[in-house]
Amino acid sequence: MSSVTVRVPAKVNVQLSVGPLREDGYHDLVNVFHAVSVFDEVVAKESESITVSVAGDWADQVPVDDGNLAIQAARALAKHAGRTYGAQLVIHKSIPVAGGMAGGSADAAGALVACNELWGLGLPLEDLMEIAADLGSDVPFSLLGGTAVGTGRGERLSDVPTGGQFHWAFAVAREGLSTAKVYAECDRLRETAGVEVPWPQLSEPLLAALRTGDAEALGGQLGNDLQSAALSLRPDLSDTLEAGRRAGALGALVSGSGPTCAFLATDADHALRLADTLSHLPTCRTALAAHGPVPGPRPS
The missing domain is CATH 3.30.230.10 (Ribosomal Protein S5; domain 2)
Structure with a gap:
């Protein structure tokens, strides 16, 4: 071969x-x-x-x-x-x-x-x-x-078995963010606040929404502990998240360490409309519509 x-x-x-x-x-x-x-x-x-x-x-x-x-x-x-x-x-x-x-x-x-x-x-x-x-x-x-x-x-x-497809729009920022810097900022913010950090727990309502394919319920359960750190380093991402919410996203969050912002849509057409709206933001390099889950890599 x-x-x-x-x-x-x-x-x-x-x-x-x-x-x-x-x-x-x-x-x-x-x-x-x-x-x-x-x-x-x-x-x-x-x-x-x-x-x-x-x-x-x-x-x-x-x-x-x-x-x-x-x-x-x-x-x-x-x-x-x-x-x-x-x-x-x-x-x-x-x-x-x-x-x-x-x-x-x-x-x-x-x-x-x-x-x-x-x-x-x-x-x-x-x-x-x-x-x-x-x-x-x-x-x-x-x-x-x-x-x-x-x-x-x-x-x-x-x-985690899922009950159907979920549809997404992604707003890709003009500049990337270092994962290490976002984690360091998360630690700094927590130390400054002086709060005891709890042991991470899996959200059972989020799992239930995934398993039943309930996009509206999933949108209400999305969560990312790194989001505050990403927004601290890149405050303009708050405007991106708000724009997606105004455009009817069921849920919005920073993806991982960011700066890409993810928006859960009601269906494929809504994801395309969200992506079009987001693509015109000054903070956005491009916007993508996608669905999931999809399988991992296989040879072809």
């Missing part, structure tokens, strides 16, 4: 509850991931070494050196297999970079699936998930797709 192509989806966090800062610098999370139909495409071609190139709307913002998570994923897979392999990775970007939608993690997951197929390793998903967990907290879910609850750093996953 000379080439393998996979499509890998973005995610939105419909619940992100962040516990106290741990001694290892991480936080315990309750993270309800939801994969949506915004895709990166990862192509793996035969090569003597592992390299990456990037095309698409966000290509100029993606590193092509050792800092690229897809390169790290391919190397980790080769090390796991105990042999020297090569792959020319070509990433076609549609998922925003530094946007809170796990674009880098998606590319890593895509590289794992594509190289596993290209190299004929035949490793099961369970093995790929173990490698993914060492690469980053969001990479295991990017492999899994669908809807799932993540605990620990977010890497321990439990599948």
Whole structure:
């Protein structure tokens, strides 16, 4: 096989509850991931070494050196297999970079699936998930797709069956946000407020809304403990959230560490109308309509 192509989806966090800062610098999370139909495409071609190139709307913002998570994923897979392999990775970007939608993690997951197929390793998903967990907290879910609850750093996953499709609009900000800076700001705000940070708890009403496919109920349960920190660093996001609410969104929140803002729509047409409205905001680089859940990456 000379080439393998996979499509890998973005995610939105419909619940992100962040516990106290741990001694290892991480936080315990309750993270309800939801994969949506915004895709990166990862192509793996035969090569003597592992390299990456990037095309698409966000290509100029993606590193092509050792800092690229897809390169790290391919190397980790080769090390796991105990042999020297090569792959020319070509990433076609549609998922925003530094946007809170796990674009880098998606590319890593895509590289794992594509190289596993290209190299004929035949490793099961369970093995790929173990490698993914060492690469980053969001990479295991990017492999899994669908809807799932993540605990620990977010890497321990439990599948959540959903009762139907949900429709979304995403307002992509003109500049990205560093995940590390958002978490640091969250810790700073909590320390300044002097409040005791509770242990994160899963929202049972949110799970029930997902399982029954009740978009209106889900809209009322969306939550993100990092949102205050993202708004502190980027106050203009408040205007974006308010604009989506005025346009009839059932719920609105910052996706993950931001700055992308997610809006739950009543149906596919409403998602398109929301995206059109949001695309005209001065704070918005572009807006996307999507649906979820969608499956994780598979070779084609």
